[in-house]
Amino acid sequence: MTEPMIEPANNKKKAKAKVVKRAAGNAEQTKKNILSAAMHEFAEYGDSGARIDRIAARANANKSLIFRYFSNKEALYASALKEAYRQIRMGEEELELEQLEPYEAIRKLMRFTMEHYLKSPWFLRLLATENLRRGQTIENMEGIAGLQSPLITQLTKVLKRGEEMGLFRENVNPSNLYIIIASLFYFPISNVYTLPVVFGVDVGSSEWLEQHLRSSERMILAHLKK
Amino acid sequence: MTEPMIEPANNKKKAKAKVVKRAAGNAEQTKKNILSAAMHEFAEYGDSGARIDRIAARANANKSLIFRYFSNKEALYASALKEAYRQIRMGEEELELEQLEPYEAIRKLMRFTMEHYLKSPWFLRLLATENLRRGQTIENMEGIAGLQSPLITQLTKVLKRGEEMGLFRENVNPSNLYIIIASLFYFPISNVYTLPVVFGVDVGSSEWLEQHLRSSERMILAHLKK
DNA sequence: TTAAGATGTAACTAAGTAGTTAGTTGCAAA
DNA sequence: TTTGCAACTAACTACTTAGTTACATCTTAA
Structure with missing residues (x-):
């Protein structure tokens, strides 16, 4: 799993017309924040010097979200x-x-x-x-x-x-x-x-x-x- | 045991006029080996990716010698x-x-x-x-x-x-x-x-x-x- | 209201990692 | 032989780090 996991949330578009809003916050935005933070971090510190914790902090996200959305550090680097x-x-x-x-x-x-x-x-x-x-x-x-x-x-x-x-x-x-x-x-x-x-x-x-x-x-x- | 154990056997070479050999090896040569290994390691892995243990292994030297001769990783990088x-x-x-x-x-x-x-x-x-x-x-x-x-x-x-x-x-x-x-x-x-x-x-x-x-x-x- | 899944968090773990320490070895001069 | 010392070593410590887990909270649909 290198990257995608496109729209994991809005799986129930079933019936009506409703602007589908994801539960408890906004996953897409969080992913973007993580990606942007990762770009900064990898650019600043290189691949070995980059720290997942700093990326999480900069993205205002929790560390485990990074692994949920991007699998591991290497895949996150590739995405960045x-x-x-x-x-x-x-x-x-x-x-x-x-x-x-x-x-x-x-x-x-x-x-x-x-x-x-x-x-x-x-x-x-x-x-x-x-x-x-x-x-x-x-x-x-x-x-x-x-x-x-x-x-x-x-x-x-x-x-x-x-x-x-x-x-x-x-x-x-x-x-x-x-x-x-x-x-x-x-x-x-x-x-x-x-x-x-x-x-x-x-x-x-x-x-x-x-x-x-x-x-x-x-x-x-x-x-x-x- | 990292590696070397240079000449553990011939401990009594006392006898006569002998080319002056320093105790258990040669500090200058060891320093050169460490420096050369450090150049390779830092070039290969960058500053954060470089590992003191690998440098020691490549130089056939003990890790603590690196710190004795070069103080710390940063100073070793500077020397390299x-x-x-x-x-x-x-x-x-x-x-x-x-x-x-x-x-x-x-x-x-x-x-x-x-x-x-x-x-x-x-x-x-x-x-x-x-x-x-x-x-x-x-x-x-x-x-x-x-x-x-x-x-x-x-x-x-x-x-x-x-x-x-x-x-x-x-x-x-x-x-x-x-x-x-x-x-x-x-x-x-x-x-x-x-x-x-x-x-x-x-x-x-x-x-x-x-x-x-x-x-x-x-x-x-x-x-x-x- | 409730079920269920999406989203989020803190605490934890296993594997490193730089740097230290206490001690051993080999050599040469006394 | 003894002593002093530089070269060298194994084991250890204190800390960091990627990745995991158990749990809490939120949103929507029925």
């Missing part, structure tokens, strides 16, 4: 990881590259990527944790297909249009391009605590980040140019 | 992190960019960086762990000055020479350039378990990596060009 991806992908869908002029679209994608990472440090932390686990969980996760980034679809169209307009060179692989763009922001943002010590550069400051964005834009656009 | 940086920096010093022609030097630096990450995954894992800890340990570490990457010194000279030769544009910041180069390899290598799921790209294969290196070289060199 999946929910994290779901939320991130939802954010990505808001981006509308397709109407923009190709150069502008790439610039917007880059700024969006940077700001996305800055706004969701918990997501980067979960990613780091899952890779430290060697992808143990994501590999066996059902419904991973839905995790595919919607950015790639949009980027594919932008590249095609840019190519047709004679702006971009041919055969640019959208996934590889996006990996390069993501790389440029993932590294400084996820290593914000160690890089200043090692390179003496304050990669967390908005000045550095803005300058890095401008520099990266120039580099990527030149790289795409026909 | 510092040793990890020391080893990585030693490897970096072998790189000799200064005699090479500027373009060639940049190419060599890029390949070296990629291969360095591939050869030392435990270092990337320790970095990820330390950033999950928000740099708690590296910030309070004595002797961090010695951690500064020797690559920056070499790169500075390469850039200066390239500029004088009219090959590179002016005022390229060496640290920022190196951060870009490191980014391009850090992201795919440290996310090798999640990226294939999300982008359907096998970023761990040598084919992908070689192609990524070539593509990155072109991009970086164009970006540096006058």
Whole structure:
């Protein structure tokens, strides 16, 4: 039992029209609270460092509810990881590259990527944790297909249009391009605590980040140019 | 009985001139074994997941020796992190960019960086762990000055020479350039378990990596060009 | 009102886990 | 042989933690 247990409560929808309200509180809301608390906890402390008691406290729920709804710590972690991806992908869908002029679209994608990472440090932390686990969980996760980034679809169209307009060179692989763009922001943002010590550069400051964005834009656009 | 019991039998070696051997083993060697085992353990399981008992077992040492030599788990982690940086920096010093022609030097630096990450995954894992800890340990570490990457010194000279030769544009910041180069390899290598799921790209294969290196070289060199 | 199931809680347990302690062993100098 | 000491060890302690259980309370339907 990895996840679901959808609507365990309202089993009697039998007769009438009645807004079915669950007995003694609201199970769905409790589950959401637990999931949200779990995301925070696993992002903050990693898989081994996360504590069920803290999750319960943060969710205003009792520990045994966690086990009732999510079976065990591992399954809760899996649910939290999946929910994290779901939320991130939802954010990505808001981006509308397709109407923009190709150069502008790439610039917007880059700024969006940077700001996305800055706004969701918990997501980067979960990613780091899952890779430290060697992808143990994501590999066996059902419904991973839905995790595919919607950015790639949009980027594919932008590249095609840019190519047709004679702006971009041919055969640019959208996934590889996006990996390069993501790389440029993932590294400084996820290593914000160690890089200043090692390179003496304050990669967390908005000045550095803005300058890095401008520099990266120039580099990527030149790289795409026909 | 955890494991060892080194030489329980030959208790009377009294006789003559003998190479001075310390009582029942060798403290320095034991310390090294513990440190090496700790690096492995913390890289593998993270800070919370690491287990003192496993470190003791791997080092063929008794648990209480760990506390005698390293005080506590946190201090052991700090020692392991510092040793990890020391080893990585030693490897970096072998790189000799200064005699090479500027373009060639940049190419060599890029390949070296990629291969360095591939050869030392435990270092990337320790970095990820330390950033999950928000740099708690590296910030309070004595002797961090010695951690500064020797690559920056070499790169500075390469850039200066390239500029004088009219090959590179002016005022390229060496640290920022190196951060870009490191980014391009850090992201795919440290996310090798999640990226294939999300982008359907096998970023761990040598084919992908070689192609990524070539593509990155072109991009970086164009970006540096006058 | 009551039955029954859904929802919630505190107390408990079994298995770890970091750190300590009291003592043993091996070596070399006196 | 004796003594001093550093290296080493097994067993233990105090505490934490995932997971369980027995029980209480709430909601709805009959």
